[in-house]
Amino acid sequence: MIIRLSEFFEEDLFISELKAKDKVGALKEMTEALVNSKRLKHGEGLYEMLQQRESLGSTGIGRGVAVPHGRTLAISRLTVIFARSEAGVEFDSMDGKPVHLLFMTVAPPQERANLYLPVLGKIVETVKSAKTRRQLLKASDFDEITEILEEADEGA
């Protein structure tokens, strides 16, 4: 399955600089962005689900990246909320370091296209590149983010 990551990122679901400094705050802030975008009616359930997923093991995968994820009935299609933190967020990551790039990925359980795991895999693969991580952190606006992701999609 060919996944073009750039197609899953949306400008109103991009948080250029998170206010939160820890995992709880970051998950809440990103969930709130989803509610504000009108793609989700209530944030509490999603936040609880993400916390439950985190209880299995942190989704902070190292290299300054976290990919909190899960399935919820409360959303109609696979959605990625992308956030950055220059200062870093304490995320209980595997390497013990703060995270600077966060890709919250949520999908409905009834998702028929079955994109959830392939999209998670594509995010992980894309951010393995130190150059891409640096570019995503330094991008001045969402258009630039899209260009970086498109370049990564083309290079796949």
Next chain:
Amino acid sequence: MHDQLHLLVSLQDLDTLIKETGDAKRTAELESMGFSVGNIEPLNSARAHLIEKIDKRYLRIYDRLSSKHVRAVVPVENKTCLGCFQSVPPSFFSEITADRVVKVCENCGRILYLLTG
């Protein structure tokens, strides 16, 4: 959202997570990506805590439906039940906002959750 409906949606999400975590193939795939998927015990504890808050009559409906279907709670989208893909009658939409009670699909009996958009 009606509080009991909110809790039933949370229960369904949690049961989805428990089921997926118990799927060895899926867990291996996540681990190969670099994610940590540890012991399921915290989820079982969360479930026990959650069901204490749910009205017993709704829990009985949920359990009965879960034994018959993959999901007991399903969204309504484009006026369609996403469990049986039958149209939901217009009365549902007035009742769900006016009464704020847990409603089931008239066709398949699953608990309905109205999605935004």
